Amino acid sequence: MKREAQDGEKTIVADLVIPKTILDDIIAHAKELTPYECCGLLAGTNGVVSHLYRTKNIVAMEGAQNLSSFDSAKAAHLERLSPAERAEIAFVMDMQDFSSAKKDMRNNGLDLQIVYHSHPHDPARPSVTDIKIATDYEEIWPKINLPIPAYLIVSLMSPEPDVKTYWIKSGCVTPADVLIR
Amino acid sequence: MIKVRIPTPLRPVTKGQGEVETKAGSVVEMIESLNSTYPGIKDRLCDEMGELRRFVNIYVNEEDIRFLTGKDTPLKDGDEVSIVPAIAGG
Numbered sequence A: 001m002k003r004e005a006q007d008g009e010k011t012i013v014a015d016l017v018i019p020k021t022i023l024d025d026i027i028a029h030a031k032e033l034t035p036y037e038c039c040g041l042l043a044g045t046n047g048v049v050s051h052l053y054r055t056k057n058i059v060a061m062e063g064a065q066n067l068s069s070f071d072s073a074k075a076a077h078l079e080r081l082s083p084a085e086r087a088e089i090a091f092v093m094d095m096q097d098f099s100s101a102k103k104d105m106r107n108n109g110l111d112l113q114i115v116y117h118s119h120p121h122d123p124a125r126p127s128v129t130d131i132k133i134a135t136d137y138e139e140i141w142p143k144i145n146l147p148i149p150a151y152l153i154v155s156l157m158s159p160e161p162d163v164k165t166y167w168i169k170s171g172c173v174t175p176a177d178v179l180i181r
Numbered sequence B: 001m002i003k004v005r006i007p008t009p010l011r012p013v014t015k016g017q018g019e020v021e022t023k024a025g026s027v028v029e030m031i032e033s034l035n036s037t038y039p040g041i042k043d044r045l046c047d048e049m050g051e052l053r054r055f056v057n058i059y060v061n062e063e064d065i066r067f068l069t070g071k072d073t074p075l076k077d078g079d080e081v082s083i084v085p086a087i088a089g090g
C-alpha cells in the first residue's frame, strides 16, 4: 500500500511519515509502562503523522478478555494469569479513550494512521494474536468511518528499543515503509 | 426493525450470527431486547450499574453513542447499530 506522503510542497514516496518527537514519545510511553504493554493511536493527514493519543491498557479489567477477539488459547492463557500479569502479554484498549481520540481527530480534520503497542519481552513483530485481531478488525474500520491503520510495535526486549511498522491485511503481514524525520 | 452487527467475540452468544434484528426505541431497550433472545449479552456489554463497559463501543449509523446520549440514544426503524469490541493484541 504505497502512497505519497505530502510534506508541504514536497511529495515523499513512503507509506508513512512519523516525526522523531512522536517516535520518542511512543518509546517513552512504552518505557513508562514496562513490564506492561502500552497502547495508543497516531493520527495525521495523507500518511503524515502529527498527533499521538495515549490510551489505557485495560486488559486487567474484569471481563475484558471475554469481549476481545482473543482466540480461545490466548483467552485461556490470560484467564490463568493475575490481572497484572495479563498486561505483560496483552493489551485491550480503553474504548472510552479511543472515542475521545476519535472525536479529537474529527475536530482537527485528522485521520487515524497507526495503532501502536509495545512488546516488553518480545521482538517487534506482530504476534499470532495481533494478526488475528487486526484481521477481525478489518471489517470494523469502515463501519466506524476510519481507514484501515498500520500497526506499529515497539520492542523493549533489547536495551535499544526496536520499532517496526506493518500492514496487516487478510492475515498477511507486510512491513510498512516509514520515514522518520 | 433495528439491524445490529455482532462482533466475532459475541457470536457464541448469538448462536453464531453476525447480524441480528430487533425492535427497540433506544440503545438500552435494544440491549434488553437482545438479552431476552440471547441471554448473557447484556452482561458482556454493561457493568453492574448498567453502564457500557470500557472495552466496548456502540455505534448508531456510524456515530459513537458516547457522543450521542449514551445508552439512552434513541433508535428508529431502519437504524443500523454496530457493537465494536476493543482494539486489542498480544
Ligand SMILES: [Zn+2]
Binding pocket: A117, A118, A119, A125, A126, A127, A130, A153, B089, B090
Ligand atoms: Zn503485540
